Amino acid sequence: MMLSIAQNLDEQDILAPLREQFYIPANTIYLDGNSLGPLPVAAKERAIDVVNQQWGDDLITSWNKHAWIDLPRQCGELIAPVIGAAPGQVICCDSISVNLFKVLSGALRMQAGRNKVLTTADNFPTDIYVIEGLKQQLGEANCELVLCEESDIEAQLDESIAILLLTQVNFRSGRLLDMQRITELAHARGILVVWDLAHSAGALPVKLDDCKVDFAVGCTYKYLNGGPGAPAFIYVAERHQSAFQQPLSGWMGHATPFSFDSAYTPVAGVKQNLSGTPAVIAMSVLEAALKLWSNVDMLQVRQKSMAMGEFFLECLKACGLDEDFTCVSPDAATERGSQLAFQHEHAYAICQAWIDAGVIADFRAPDLLRIGFTPLYISFEELWLAAEKLQKIVSEQTYLAPKYQQKLAVT
Numbered sequence: 558m559m560l561s562i563a564q565n566l567d568e569q570d571i572l573a574p575l576r577e578q579f580y581i582p583a584n585t586i587y588l589d590g591n592s593l594g595p596l597p598v599a600a601k602e603r604a605i606d607v608v609n610q611q612w613g614d615d616l617i618t619s620w621n622k623h624a625w626i627d628l629p630r631q632c633g634e635l636i637a638p639v640i641g642a643a644p645g646q647v648i649c650c651d652s653i654s655v656n657l658f659k660v661l662s663g664a665l666r667m668q669a670g671r672n673k674v675l676t677t678a679d680n681f682p683t684d685i686y687v688i689e690g691l692k693q694q695l696g697e698a699n700c701e702l703v704l705c706e707e708s709d710i711e712a713q714l715d716e717s718i719a720i721l722l723l724t725q726v727n728f729r730s731g732r733l734l735d736m737q738r739i740t741e742l743a744h745a746r747g748i749l750v751v752w753d754l755a756h757s758a759g760a761l762p763v764k765l766d767d768c769k770v771d772f773a774v775g776c777t778y779k780y781l782n783g784g785p786g787a788p789a790f791i792y793v794a795e796r797h798q799s800a801f802q803q804p805l806s807g808w809m810g811h812a813t814p815f816s817f818d819s820a821y822t823p824v825a826g827v828k829q830n831l832s833g834t835p836a837v838i839a840m841s842v843l844e845a846a847l848k849l850w851s852n853v854d855m856l857q858v859r860q861k862s863m864a865m866g867e868f869f870l871e872c873l874k875a876c877g878l879d880e881d882f883t884c885v886s887p888d889a890a891t892e893r894g895s896q897l898a899f900q901h902e903h904a905y906a907i908c909q910a911w912i913d914a915g916v917i918a919d920f921r922a923p924d925l926l927r928i929g930f931t932p933l934y935i936s937f938e939e940l941w942l943a944a945e946k947l948q949k950i951v952s953e954q955t956y957l958a959p960k961y962q963q964k965l966a967v968t
């Protein structure tokens with residue numbers, strides 16, 4: 558019954574043909590594209606070309622011949638439409654952590670007389686650590702960390718806050734925050750808003766320009782399938798670009814890097830956020846992966862992602878697992894990103910046993926089983942098969958085997 562429903566949904570799936578553009582290993586159901594996207598066919602071809610021909614044969618001439626120097630801008634422009642940004646506002650560089658440091662420092666300088674950076678206590682830790690680091694650097698008089706619960710964000714917005722830093726989709730629960738409403742409320746109190754799009758870029762339609770967001774950061778190794786450690790990105794709204802100044806002033810953000818001028822003059826626009834030499838191989842691979850998105854309608858992605866979440870919950874019910882696994886994600890699909898998280902006392906071991914059975918999901922301490930729905934390459938039939946395998950693991954208590962208790966370095 559569930560199998561035929563799944564097959565029916567797959568037949569109607571407009572996005573299904575996109576799966577061919579990815580390498581998904583045989584006998585693997587990949588429910589972890591929310592942490593690391595799989596390898597796009599075009600990205601593999603580009604990796605071979607950039608190493609063999611561009612680096613191997615063309616050597617240093619490739620900076621011009623293959624436009625290596627333009628990769629950060631070019632990747633930024635490919636990311637822009639996926640996150641609702643007009644051209645000239647997104648640049649690709651560094652990691653989210655480093656980009657947060659740049660954006661938060663620059664934004665704090667624009668908020669004379671205010672020193673508080675408000676974020677949520679259960680934000681992804683790096684976001685909090687970067688604020689802590691800035692506090693150490695600048696002193697508490699210039700940077701104070703304020704933590705609040707997600708449910709309390711709006712109540713905390715007052716004229717003493719300089720910057721509000723939020724992750725649009727919570728990495729544990731998958732809760733989706735209302736970007737439009739929160740940004741508007743913050744602006745009414747003179748607060749600048751920075752959004753971390755780690756779990757939303759490529760997962761759902763993001764509308765940075767429409768929501769009048771000030772700054773954003775995000776990664777490309779999750780839903781954007783740029784590869785492990787792929788470079789991150791920064792968005793600086795055009796209206797802030799002349800006043801904004803980031804602290805990691807390096808030669809790639811200089812107006813004329815090849816004049817080798819000893820005086821730093823930042824280049825106009827978002828490009829100023831570049832510091833050092835781009836990771837050319839990683840960025841070339843990323844560029845190939847990003848080109849896929851020009852043929853993708855984000856509304857269709859969102860529709861399928863929500864349908865998948867709902868269908869998986871139905872699968873759990875059909876397998877009699879809904880009581881064993883407590884869903885900690887919001888009930889309404891419209892209030893979630895593209896993932897579900899379930900609490901279970903044996904979540905870690907179950908996740909390991911599931912991986913052994915060919916279903917890759919992930920575990921988040923202390924007791925969450927996290928499942929990502931990535932509409933470009935996952936089918937409804939796979940979701941049903943994954944649920945069946947989970948049922949077998951639970952009913953046979955396979956997860957109690959000692960090998961599934963051993964903690965790996967990266968979970």
Ligand SMILES: Cc1ncc(COP(=O)(O)O)c(C=O)c1O
Nearest residue numbers: 652653654681683724728755776
């Ligand atoms: C919300 C969020 N922000 C930041 C990061 C870390 O980004 P990076 O490793 O690029 O600094 C992650 C995950 O890795 C994340 O989920």
Ligand SMILES: Nc1c(O)cccc1C(=O)C[C@H](N)C(=O)O
Nearest residue numbers: 592593681728729755786921967
């Ligand atoms: N960036 C990661 C890494 O380098 C190793 C392992 C996992 C990650 C992740 O992306 C974690 C992810 N942000 C999360 O939501 O848990």
